[in-house]
Amino acid sequence: MIARTYLVRGAVLWLLARILISAVMSLAEFNPLTLAARSSVVIILVSTLLGFAQTARLREFVLLGNLGVSRSALALYFALPALAGELIVSLAGAAFA
Amino acid sequence: MTELLCADCVGKSYRGRRILSSASLRAVPGELRAVLGRNGAGKSTLLKIAAGWVQPDTGHVRWEGSVLSRASLPELARRGLFYLPDHDLLSDAFTVRRQLEMLRRRYDGLAPEEAARRTGVEAQLDKRPSALSGGELRRAELAAVLVRQPRCLLADEPYRGIAPKDAEMLTDLFRELATSAVAVVVTGHEVPTLLAAAHHVTWCVSGTTYELGAPERATGDDRFRREYLGVSFARG
Numbered sequence: 001m002i003a004r005t006y007l008v009r010g011a012v013l014w015l016l017a018r019i020l021i022s023a024v025m026s027l028a029e030f031n032p033l034t035l036a037a038r039s040s041v042v043i044i045l046v047s048t049l050l051g052f053a054q055t056a057r058l059r060e061f062v063l064l065g066n067l068g069v070s071r072s073a074l075a076l077y078f079a080l081p082a083l084a085g086e087l088i089v090s091l092a093g094a095a096f097a
Numbered sequence: 098m099t100e101l102l103c104a105d106c107v108g109k110s111y112r113g114r115r116i117l118s119s120a121s122l123r124a125v126p127g128e129l130r131a132v133l134g135r136n137g138a139g140k141s142t143l144l145k146i147a148a149g150w151v152q153p154d155t156g157h158v159r160w161e162g163s164v165l166s167r168a169s170l171p172e173l174a175r176r177g178l179f180y181l182p183d184h185d186l187l188s189d190a191f192t193v194r195r196q197l198e199m200l201r202r203r204y205d206g207l208a209p210e211e212a213a214r215r216t217g218v219e220a221q222l223d224k225r226p227s228a229l230s231g232g233e234l235r236r237a238e239l240a241a242v243l244v245r246q247p248r249c250l251l252a253d254e255p256y257r258g259i260a261p262k263d264a265e266m267l268t269d270l271f272r273e274l275a276t277s278a279v280a281v282v283v284t285g286h287e288v289p290t291l292l293a294a295a296h297h298v299t300w301c302v303s304g305t306t307y308e309l310g311a312p313e314r315a316t317g318d319d320r321f322r323r324e325y326l327g328v329s330f331a332r333g
Contacts, residue, residue: 001198001199001202001203002199002202002203005191005199058188058189058190059185059188060188060190062150062170062180062182062185062186063186063187063188063196064171065149065150065169065170065171065174065180066170066174066179066180066186066200066241066245067171067174067199067200067203068171068172068174068175068203069171070169070171070172073171
C-alpha cells in the first residue's frame with residue numbers, strides 16, 4: 001500500500017515533468033520523443049527531486065519514518081516510474097522514427 | 098532495569114549553539130518516563146536523537162544493548178519504535194483511515210476502526226487531518242500509536258494545546274501502554290499531569306540530564322524545585 005501510493009505519486013510527477021519538458025522542446029522545434037540518454041537521466045533525477053520536495057511540503061517524512069520507509073527506498077519509489085516512463089517514451093520514439 | 102532504547106551521553110550543536118552537551122535518555126519497558134525542562138533545554142532534540150530523527154555530534158543510541166551507528170527512524174521503527182512528534186505526524190494528502198491502514202498493513206497492527214473507537218475519532222476516520230480540531234488530531238495520532246502497537250513510544254509534548262478531557266485520555270493511554278510492557282517516554286511542561294502519570298522523571302537542564310527517579314523523589318529534589326518547579330510548587 002505504501003509502495004503503491006508513492007509509486008503513483010512518482011508516476012504523476014514524472015508525467016508532469018515530462019509534459020512540461022516536451023512542451024518546451026516542441027517550442028524549440030526538437031522532437032521530445034527522441035531525447036539523449038543523458039537528458040532522460042536528468043528527467044529521472046528531476047522527478048525524484050520533485051517527489052522529495054512534495055513529500056517535504058506535505059511533511060510526510062516522520063510518517064514515512066514510522067512506517068520504516070528509508071530515504072533510499074523513497075527515492076526508488078519516485079525514480080522507478082520515471083525510469084519506466086522514459087523507457088516507454090524512448091521505445092515509442094524509436095518506433096516512430 | 099533493562100532499557101530497550103538509550104541515547105547515551107549525546108551532544109548536539111546547531112549553528113555553533115550548544116543544545117546538548119552530555120544528555121541521556123532511557124526508555125524502559127513497563128515504565129512511563131517524563132522528561133521535564135524549560136523551553137530550549139533540549140528535550141525535543143534529545144527525543145529526536147533517541148528516535149534517530151537527528152544525528153548526535155557525540156554519544157550514541159543503543160537498542161536492546163546494541164550500539165547503532167547512525168541510528169535512523171526507519172530502522173528503529175522497524176524494530177518497534179514509534180516517534181510521535183509535537184506536530185505533523187499525519188499527512189494531509191490522505192485521510193486518517195488511509196494512514197492508519199498503511200500502519201496496520203506494514204506492521205500487522207490493530208484495526209484502524211478499533212483504534213479510532215478507543216480514541217474517539219471514529220467519525221473523523223474519513224477526513225483529512227486539516228479538517229480535524231487540535232484535540233481530534235492528537236487523538237487520531239494516538240490511534241496511529243494503537244494501530245502500530247509499538248514496543249517503545251517517544252512522544253514529544255503530546256499535551257500541548259489540548260483540552261483537559263483529551264489530556265486525561267492521553268494519560269490513560271500512556272499508562273495503559275506502559276502496563277502492557279511498552280517503554281514510554283513523554284516530554285512536556287504539564288508538570289502536575291506528568292508527575293501524576295510518570296513512573297520516573299528525567300530533568301533536562303543546561304544541555305545535560307539528571308535522572309531524578311520516581312515523581313515523589315523528584316519533587317523532593319531541592320535543585321529541581323528551586324530551578325524548575327518553582328517556589329509555589331515547593332510549598333504545595
